[in-house]
Amino acid sequence: MRVEFGVLGAVSAWDEAKEPLRLKGPRHRAVLARLIVARRRVVPVVRLAEDLWEEPPGDAIGSLRTFVGDLRRALEPDRPPRTPPRLLITEGSGYALRVPKDDVDAWRFEEVVESLGDAGPALVAQRLDEALGWWRGPAFADFGDERWLRSERSRLTELRLHAVERLADARISLGRAAEAVPDLDAHVTDHPWREDAWRLLALALYRSGRQADALSVLRRARAMLRDQLGVDPSARLRRLEEDVLRQAEHLDPDADASVNRVWEQATAAYEGALGSRARTRLESTVGLMRDLAVTGGGGLEAARHHRVAAVAAAEQLGDPELTARVIGVYDVPAIWTRSDDPEQARWLVDTSERTLRALVPGSHDAARCRLLATIAVESRGALPVGEAASGVLARPLQAAGQAEEIARRLGDPGLLAFALNGTFMQSFRRTGLALRRDGIGAEVVALSGHHDLVRYEVLGHLIRIQARCALADLAAADRHADTVDELADRHELPLVSVFTTWYRALRTASAGSREAAEAAYAQASDSLRDAGMPGLEHGLAPLARLSVRLRHGASAAEEDADADWGPYEPWVRPLLLIEGGRTEEARAALRGIASPPRDLMTEALWCLTAGAAIAVGDRTVMERAHTQLLPASGEMAAGSGLITLGPVAEQVGALEEALA
Incomplete structure (x- = not known):
């Protein structure tokens, strides 16, 4: 049986049904109080006698044993004979009360006060209002000024006074x-x-x-x-x-304080109302992670981590409808075509497929649409050249098409915006599709602007920046960049500036000197620091410097011999080997070179590969590069919106001349 002890008032004890236990006389209560003051430590019998009597009588030890026996029967009335006590134990020549912290009101109160630390006012008000309610009067109210009690009573009293003042401060702040x-x-x-x-x-x-x-x-x-x-x-x-x-103005709360107050009150109220409803908590958690993901840096990384944990928890509950909602509510717009965490992305795709199969056929169309869109978005860059016909690898394309069809049929603008994001991510089945992506971006902008979907409106403008760069329409790209910066500033979306900063570096590289371009890219590289986007960051800075050197006729290997090229290394290495005079190694590297992933860097990486193949006279690779680049011959190798290698037509012409 659980027993609760109270010393914030008269010394008392209650059973599990909150019924008071009979503790007999004042000496019994004094023994109990003295053991509580000892905080689970052993108090020798001799010390107990000295504390309970100014002049201990001759039979003090025997009396104490009687008091302890009576207390044990009161605290554990159902304990079988000759079994050791669980709460009031004998150890050596003394006694100790061994109970959990939560079972003594004073210990519980102290724990609450100390645990609040620098908590917000809403939580402070909620917890202290409850904790101060545990006080039924002065601490150890039925005892006088005993020396063994003075320090503990004084400490608890001071703790209570501090709690009263902190509660008042929290209420004022709220x-x-x-x-x-x-x-x-x-x-x-x-x-x-x-x-x-x-x-x-x-x-x-x-x-x-x-x-x-x-x-x-x-x-x-x-x-x-x-x-x-x-x-x-x-x-x-x-x-x-x-x-x-x-x-004085500072005596009145400012706007920020008012906003914080509303947040604190709302979250505290929501937490209190929600209780332990696991399903609602999971959906709410992912909703918060969706908002956290656009805050930048640690927020984005935390959102990815907690999203996976929420999906896994939902799947454990064995409810496919709930799992579908938890997966689908995370409709964070995605612009970059290389995953920040490929392993996590594969896990999410697999979980989405399992959940799709578990849903009742012909039902839950909106949930199916979100799962399909998730598959399309998380499978970004998954289709290598020449393999789109494979059933497994074509699945993301199929999922994107199915998601878009369902969203259009349902007429749900938010759902359609998410589905179009998946369509964009799978719009790289060949090179030269910038105009197609520009159309996707234009529809996303129009749809989002009409239905106040700000984050997707930002996505649409970013897609159009990339597409207009590829179409050599930098004036239009400038307008989209200005609009997206304004939207991001107004709606507090700090990650957006990473992409516009890199676009403006590309702009400088297209028209400025080498020094100006390198300075602009150095600033752009700084914007990636702590952005929480490894899929974008890894290898991008040296690739940008390489693009500037190639545009200005400088050595490809200059300064970057030991650079971390990240995922771009296979398509950069042949050029670096050639610059280093290692032509045979370059030929060997080209001989087994894979096709670049189908993503925003495809045209740029094929241009690098083509340049190396021309330099060593590798006709097979030249033919492959020509086949892949020819559809984009009317575009710039700038579809990423981050770097440019100039007109694709120049590289196609060089390939045709070399092949002739």
């Missing part, structure tokens, strides 16, 4: 100043030496619109401190009086 006034008024009456209590009472009155009363309280505090304690008010209290007199 805009509930009037609610704090009555408790603070009683508090300063009982404890007039506590300056912080006077300060809080004056502030609560002022924020309740009672300036005159606030001034009166501050003057009462000054008089009391001088007359009764012989001290002047602290500088903090004097400043508050001056600020109240001149109605």
